[in-house]
Amino acid sequence: MPKVLIVVSSLFGANARLAELTGDVLERLGAEVRLRRVPEVVFADHVQPSAKTESLASAEDLAWADGFVMGSPSHTGLLSASMKAFIDTHHDAAVAGDYLNKTFVAMATSGFAHAGQEGVVGNLNAAAAAWGCLVVPPSTADSTINALGGNPYGLSFVLERGKVSSPESVVWLLEAYFARFIAVTKATATLRSSQTPAE
Amino acid sequence: MPKVLIVVSSLFGANARLAELTGDVLERLGAEVRLRRVPEVVFADHVQPSAKTESLASAEDLAWADGFVMGSPSHTGLLSASMKAFIDTHHDAAVAGDYLNKTFVAMATSGFAHAGQEGVVGNLNAAAAAWGCLVVPPSTADSTINALGGNPYGLSFVLERGKVSSPESVVWLLEAYFARFIAVTKATATLRSSQTPAE
Amino acid sequence: MPKVLIVVSSLFGANARLAELTGDVLERLGAEVRLRRVPEVVFADHVQPSAKTESLASAEDLAWADGFVMGSPSHTGLLSASMKAFIDTHHDAAVAGDYLNKTFVAMATSGFAHAGQEGVVGNLNAAAAAWGCLVVPPSTADSTINALGGNPYGLSFVLERGKVSSPESVVWLLEAYFARFIAVTKATATLRSSQTPAE
Amino acid sequence: MPKVLIVVSSLFGANARLAELTGDVLERLGAEVRLRRVPEVVFADHVQPSAKTESLASAEDLAWADGFVMGSPSHTGLLSASMKAFIDTHHDAAVAGDYLNKTFVAMATSGFAHAGQEGVVGNLNAAAAAWGCLVVPPSTADSTINALGGNPYGLSFVLERGKVSSPESVVWLLEAYFARFIAVTKATATLRSSQTPAE
Numbered sequence: 001m002p003k004v005l006i007v008v009s010s011l012f013g014a015n016a017r018l019a020e021l022t023g024d025v026l027e028r029l030g031a032e033v034r035l036r037r038v039p040e041v042v043f044a045d046h047v048q049p050s051a052k053t054e055s056l057a058s059a060e061d062l063a064w065a066d067g068f069v070m071g072s073p074s075h076t077g078l079l080s081a082s083m084k085a086f087i088d089t090h091h092d093a094a095v096a097g098d099y100l101n102k103t104f105v106a107m108a109t110s111g112f113a114h115a116g117q118e119g120v121v122g123n124l125n126a127a128a129a130a131w132g133c134l135v136v137p138p139s140t141a142d143s144t145i146n147a148l149g150g151n152p153y154g155l156s157f158v159l160e161r162g163k164v165s166s167p168e169s170v171v172w173l174l175e176a177y178f179a180r181f182i183a184v185t186k187a188t189a190t191l192r193s194s195q196t197p198a199e
Numbered sequence: 200m201p202k203v204l205i206v207v208s209s210l211f212g213a214n215a216r217l218a219e220l221t222g223d224v225l226e227r228l229g230a231e232v233r234l235r236r237v238p239e240v241v242f243a244d245h246v247q248p249s250a251k252t253e254s255l256a257s258a259e260d261l262a263w264a265d266g267f268v269m270g271s272p273s274h275t276g277l278l279s280a281s282m283k284a285f286i287d288t289h290h291d292a293a294v295a296g297d298y299l300n301k302t303f304v305a306m307a308t309s310g311f312a313h314a315g316q317e318g319v320v321g322n323l324n325a326a327a328a329a330w331g332c333l334v335v336p337p338s339t340a341d342s343t344i345n346a347l348g349g350n351p352y353g354l355s356f357v358l359e360r361g362k363v364s365s366p367e368s369v370v371w372l373l374e375a376y377f378a379r380f381i382a383v384t385k386a387t388a389t390l391r392s393s394q395t396p397a398e
Numbered sequence: 399m400p401k402v403l404i405v406v407s408s409l410f411g412a413n414a415r416l417a418e419l420t421g422d423v424l425e426r427l428g429a430e431v432r433l434r435r436v437p438e439v440v441f442a443d444h445v446q447p448s449a450k451t452e453s454l455a456s457a458e459d460l461a462w463a464d465g466f467v468m469g470s471p472s473h474t475g476l477l478s479a480s481m482k483a484f485i486d487t488h489h490d491a492a493v494a495g496d497y498l499n500k501t502f503v504a505m506a507t508s509g510f511a512h513a514g515q516e517g518v519v520g521n522l523n524a525a526a527a528a529w530g531c532l533v534v535p536p537s538t539a540d541s542t543i544n545a546l547g548g549n550p551y552g553l554s555f556v557l558e559r560g561k562v563s564s565p566e567s568v569v570w571l572l573e574a575y576f577a578r579f580i581a582v583t584k585a586t587a588t589l590r591s592s593q594t595p596a597e
Numbered sequence: 598m599p600k601v602l603i604v605v606s607s608l609f610g611a612n613a614r615l616a617e618l619t620g621d622v623l624e625r626l627g628a629e630v631r632l633r634r635v636p637e638v639v640f641a642d643h644v645q646p647s648a649k650t651e652s653l654a655s656a657e658d659l660a661w662a663d664g665f666v667m668g669s670p671s672h673t674g675l676l677s678a679s680m681k682a683f684i685d686t687h688h689d690a691a692v693a694g695d696y697l698n699k700t701f702v703a704m705a706t707s708g709f710a711h712a713g714q715e716g717v718v719g720n721l722n723a724a725a726a727a728w729g730c731l732v733v734p735p736s737t738a739d740s741t742i743n744a745l746g747g748n749p750y751g752l753s754f755v756l757e758r759g760k761v762s763s764p765e766s767v768v769w770l771l772e773a774y775f776a777r778f779i780a781v782t783k784a785t786a787t788l789r790s791s792q793t794p795a796e
Binding site: 094095100101122125126128130131132133134136141142183184188190 | 299327336352
């Protein structure tokens, strides 16, 4: 069973909510899931608790996973400072090759259309490249993504007043995408040092 | 045996030379290789013939391959117009999902350090994402890439007076990287419509 | 009177239409305007004529202008091959410093939200940087851009069935933005070799 | 006299050293200079004091300046978490338009060639665009930048064992570039709310 770590930076709760929806979809697809939050480095007084992502992501979580879903809001068109600090914290393990061939997808939100969603996904994909992850882009071949106004480089969502709008549409997209993500994660199991025993 | 298409835009021959070196390495690693050139759309009078890449890349080449190596020089910090035209030409097949889960790596050259190598690799990776390819980034975990001044997002090389300098160093890097590329390509064979029979 | 060159790649006419709207706004703001099209290098049989942009952009147009508006559709998340070929064609003049300190703004369109609008604007801004232009980004401080779902890096528009939807909203945004663009262009007149006589 | 704020994220002192060299050049060119450091949000125990950049950058510094030089090391190919946190901290003033038309240039360092220098400059330029600054890119028309292996999008430097190598070459590049930066900053003085009295 592929193990997927969902790790988000979530100030006002939207990315934590997306993480929950993603976790549910992944579990229905047969994955073992951990939902984690990165430690917040700024605006700490705004952080709102969220049921399933109370725990902070640890080095052990990163080692444990076969695949990563990394989610960040767009702040000034770039990934959040907290997500960046989290990535920096695990730099040495990345250089040591600990994350090679783990599957990866980026997730981004913004309050306005085009307010840096491509930028945030590009930031996260750059980190994934430096880590040697296998980037599994949603692609323009997935018509659900076009229908929902997503982008082909990662999963991206425009919020409505800071909240995930129409969760059922989001779940429709997540189901379409993550079936493929899980298939790639399973197929590449033998290439990872964190290899899970064959099912 | 994984089938790899190497397709380059090469005005003055440097990318064609890199393609040959890459093709030799991939064949030693057990891959079946096709070397192809994209049709040149500008500066056509500068194009120099190159032994192994005489043939132009076709739709059939793209359908045939399990994995892609796409190489472009940096012109004004961006991929070449010819490579862009080639990508556009095959847009409909990409949207139809024909390139889903094929493995991908970008290759870039420039005359000066930092003259857009990251930019070109980023351009090519964006196209790969739109096509739904599995992007296999070199990563900072590969010390040969650091030693040669490459970048973690794709294979990149600084030319000396328009030529590939020290081919033996280049081959050293290519061998280190493509062993992993081939492993990922083999592991994901069952996920592609162009699936080759099990070996 | 500042001289502004609007140069677009337009396959199906949407960018040519935007160019017309932009040209009208710039003329009302007191600029002298040239509307030009780049030569199309692919899909040439799809190209539709457009009243005001019949002429192809020339080296003389680039030399003439105080500021540039460069518009491209998003094809596979990147600028069009034709626009790239146009940029390459004028590489030598750029290296010679002929475009230093000319003002610049990018314009992008796509059929879907997030289908590479940030990417195209980023491509065009990279070319502008290589040319040494002064990039005048719309910014998030402009609430009209937020209202219309634009991005802060350049002017970007989602098409409806390939056409510019609600031109009056587009004009509202263009008027808000180009007043600032013209002010910057006027203020920097003495820094350009193409300096126009003081008014 | 144009007022320039140099604000850097500097963990091991290299960016603080670059800031000093930049400050000296700017003062020789007649600018009034403030050197500031962003608060470090991670790895805080590594931070080394640096003579001239002891003070932390404040909102008042940002309001005071006519132009910004923002410098960050490349950590995992992206700007530092500390610089990102600094940018986020001043989001509200940016949206209010307080930084409109201030001139801007990015500065990046990395330990290896191509290890994300273009990426960091791109990150900083994206923030500058969101803030509505006038981005003044070094450009390929500046032969000193090509000679030193810089990139056309911002000022970038490869460190040697974590230190700025050959400061005299760096100063040569900074002098060539900042003469233009100061000229643009002076020419655009009337466009800023922080307008300094005419000289």
